[in-house]
Amino acid sequence: MVEDIHFSTMTTEPFHIGYRALAANISDIAAMGGKPTSYLVSIVIPKKWSAKSLHQIYDGMKQLAKDYRMDLIGGDTVSGKQLTLSITVIGTVNADKVRYRNSAREDDIIFVTGTLGDAACGLHLLLNKDQMYSDKYQYFLNRHQLPPQPRIDFINTCTAIDRITLNDVSDGIANELNEIADASHKKLVIDFDTIPVHTLLADFTKEQQTAWKLSGGEDFELVGTVSVDNWIQLKEAALKTNTPITAIGKVKNDAKNNGSVWLNHNNQLKKLDKSGYTHLRR
Amino acid sequence: MVEDIHFSTMTTEPFHIGYRALAANISDIAAMGGKPTSYLVSIVIPKKWSAKSLHQIYDGMKQLAKDYRMDLIGGDTVSGKQLTLSITVIGTVNADKVRYRNSAREDDIIFVTGTLGDAACGLHLLLNKDQMYSDKYQYFLNRHQLPPQPRIDFINTCTAIDRITLNDVSDGIANELNEIADASHKKLVIDFDTIPVHTLLADFTKEQQTAWKLSGGEDFELVGTVSVDNWIQLKEAALKTNTPITAIGKVKNDAKNNGSVWLNHNNQLKKLDKSGYTHLRR
Incomplete structure (x- = not known):
């Protein structure tokens, strides 16, 4: 750094x-x-x-x-x-419990821990003290300055699950999901409205919210995929370790579009670039 | 760097x-x-x-x-x-063959691998191209730019020896010997004339030679101590791995002067500071 x-x-x-x-x-x-x-x-x-x-x-x-x-x-x-x-x-x-980005399979559930965009919002507030800055948003400042502890306990409580595809949200979920799609040669379809955010994020403009939740980095949350059969086990491990966890989409096998990420938003399916930019299917 | x-x-x-x-x-x-x-x-x-x-x-x-x-x-x-x-x-x-600086004992032989001051001489030549710079001294330039391989093979051929006190010459032997004397609470006495140097170093002034051999860094040689009983074994390991090795002094136990390094030079015993500066016993 x-x-x-x-x-x-x-x-x-x-x-x-x-x-x-x-x-x-x-x-x-x-x-x-x-x-x-x-x-x-x-x-x-x-x-x-x-x-x-x-x-x-x-x-x-x-x-x-x-x-x-x-x-x-x-x-x-x-x-x-x-x-x-x-x-x-x-x-x-343990050698047989190393988690990679390349193990996603068709029909897997895509999940993410915590809430996204918090750190990016915190940085925005610090850079623009004259505007929205107030005690009300101290939560976001903390998330930028003292991010929550990385999800070590959670992921170490999941060792009974053989296969979890995993990445951490350091550059923004758009980037991290594309890395999984690319490494696993699968198509990832995300439901935009299910991406978890803090309730106070609604105070900001739609454009800000979208940018932060898709491209805000340094939240130090985990994003990954797991089989439908293991979803309950994963949720139990999350509960045990006080880790909020949310299903945000599904893994598809689609020869034409494997390696890409799609965002289901306002009943439109848009391709999601690494940068967080979306565009309609060409 | x-x-x-x-x-x-x-x-x-x-x-x-x-x-x-x-x-x-x-x-x-x-x-x-x-x-x-x-x-x-x-x-x-x-x-x-x-x-x-x-x-x-x-x-x-x-x-x-x-x-x-x-x-x-x-x-x-x-x-x-x-x-x-x-x-x-x-x-x-192996946990029982980790080498430290704090294990020197009375009567140990102090040794060093290779020749000292080569890299410092090479740097001097590069910084003063107009003076002594010539093809004749290419050896020293190489030692500054492409230092010899660190002594991994040699030290891994010595695993039959239980105790070797060890340091690597990165800042100059004056500094490294003082670290051993300090960590081991012993007095180290070095024979100045036995410190190994390349023959061509004699072309430079006495002051340069002394400064480079005592304080020239980045030779990536090893300096250490070993018991008299293990000295032959150490020399055999050096021979096997084509590693020049030289005995340069002895470890003494001297309550008043433990933790310090002394240089025997021109029949005078002078205290050798970390920086390579010497002064008569006060």
């Missing part, structure tokens, strides 16, 4: 920079079905940064690491022009 | 930047007695860099990785102001 590209000190405190950066990496471990065990941190720090700010970055990481009993096992701190944070998280997973 | 801090594109080709950065990390694995198995690379790349140069950085790493059958298993490429290379190397080692 590089300053002014992946975060700005205008909207993010050092503590939150550390917390979010580690959360993003733990989320990658969740997306493989694993448990994080340790991490390494290399920081490039400009001379203008104080030792105190540097410690706050580490404190942000430590708070999250403590919950998973992860040890900081190495890394480096060097000086440079631009704050840069490079984290490696190491985790473990 | 950060551009203009750890390397300069004035003296280092992209291929060599990649090669050296990975070599430095593999050397850390050698210093623990391990074998590297895989690596992750995160690169921050300024927009002015071409895709070709970026590929050359990866090619430099791949050339070295191939020799150890290491897989590139992850990482990231992002844009930023300053070329920054963050590498994590993962390796394995």
Whole structure:
């Protein structure tokens, strides 16, 4: 994560920079079905940064690491022009329970955890303090600054299920669903109205809501597919770990359109690009 | 490794930047007695860099990785102001053969592999092309740009030896010996004239030779201590793996001076600081 590209000190405190950066990496471990065990941190720090700010970055990481009993096992701190944070998280997973993007099958249920677009809304509020910014929306600010814990507990409660196709929502669900469709050579059909969002998101314009829920990144939720037979088991694991989970669509086998994602919205079926852009079938 | 801090594109080709950065990390694995198995690379790349140069950085790493059958298993490429290379190397080692800095005992022989100061001399030649620069010294240029392979094979041939105290020469032997003295709470006494250097180093001034052999970094050699009983075994492992090895001193137990390094030079015993600075006993 590089300053002014992946975060700005205008909207993010050092503590939150550390917390979010580690959360993003733990989320990658969740997306493989694993448990994080340790991490390494290399920081490039400009001379203008104080030792105190540097410690706050580490404190942000430590708070999250403590919950998973992860040890900081190495890394480096060097000086440079631009704050840069490079984290490696190491985790473990049973060889037969590694989750991939390429295992979706016809008739699978497509699911997503949590609510989408929260972090993107939070960032918007921080960048536009004069407009909608108010205490009412503190929830969204938190979701940008201190995102919820990656879904490690949930996915590790699903080990009885042989096959779960999985990805984590780091760039936006439009991108992540396309990765699954592409890797699995299947057509994914999503019901737009079922994509879970926080109720307060309705206060924003339709365009904002759509952009955030389809392309808002860094929610650190999981998106995936599971067979109809395993759907109940998956919901039980979600319940056990206090993980909101929602079915948002179905996997289809359609030789002409395998590898693509389609959005069912206002009774129209539109193709959903990686970027979140939709267009009618050509 | 950060551009203009750890390397300069004035003296280092992209291929060599990649090669050296990975070599430095593999050397850390050698210093623990391990074998590297895989690596992750995160690169921050300024927009002015071409895709070709970026590929050359990866090619430099791949050339070295191939020799150890290491897989590139992850990482990231992002844009930023300053070329920054963050590498994590993962390796394995039997739990009872991990090598540390804190295990030196009284009467141990202090040894070092290869020759010291070569990379520092190479860098000097590249920075001062008008002076000593000539084909005659190509050896030193190579040692700066394409350092020899880290001593993985050698140290993995020593697994029959229970205790080897070990460090790798990344910042200069003065620094690395002080780390061992400090961690082991012992006094290390080094014979200055036994420190191995390349014959051509004699062409340079006495001051340069001394500075480079004591404080020249990035030679990626190993320095350590071993009991007198195991010295023959260590030399046999060195012979088997074509690794030059030299005894350069002895470990002493001296309550007043444990934790420090002493240099026997011109019949004077001088204290050797981490920085390579020497001063008479006070």
